[in-house]
Amino acid sequence: MRGSALLSLALAVSFAVGCERVPEEKQGGPFLEARWIGADSGKIAAPLVAEWCDSLRMLEILAVRGDTGIALALYAKSTFGAGTYPVLPPARADSSPPAASVALRWFAETSIRGFQGDSGTVEVEEIPPGVFAGVIVAHGHSVTDGGKLTIRGTFSHLVPGPAGRGCVPRKPSSDSGASID
Secondary structure (H helix, E strand, O other): OOHHHHHHHHHHHHHHHOOOOOOHHHOOOOEEEEEEEEOOOEEEEEEEEEEEEOOOOEEEEEEEEOOEEEEEEEEOOOOOOOEEEEEOOHHHHOOOOOEEEEEEEEEOOOOEEEEEEEEEEEEEEEOOOOOEEEEEEEEEEEOOOOOEEEEEEEEEEEOOEEOOOOOOOOOOOHHHOOOOO
16 A cells, blocks of 8 residues: 555544544654444544564554553564554464454443454555554454444554563574573
């Protein structure tokens, strides 16, 4: 997908998500906006943090605003780059690159609501080199009941940084000759 096509798609998703005032912190910095409808509805517009874990070949994207948060894990075949990342259940995503996992949580009136993606896509474009934008369209289900929802969103100005925590190396395979203590 070329830059202008992605921009058109991002604008279409933004229009579908709703026309709202652009938050000040969105202007120029890494930012994610998403809405969800279905078993429940809501939205988030927040700065994002993106960390690349080289040993797992995974880019973790986090956006949190108050009690609401969305996380994406984008699994690459080798290095992170532009392309289509199909949304898969978390247990399958890391072993089927390129793939994406999507998780969403917020505080409802009397409980914490959590959903995980099971289908859809995350489309990523690199504009300019080293800076990424994307469109999220994912379908998910509740982790506690049968509720389903659809998540639509965009992210922009994403510049992956090195993983600051939680990035663990893969265990060597048994045929590599390395020992595991």
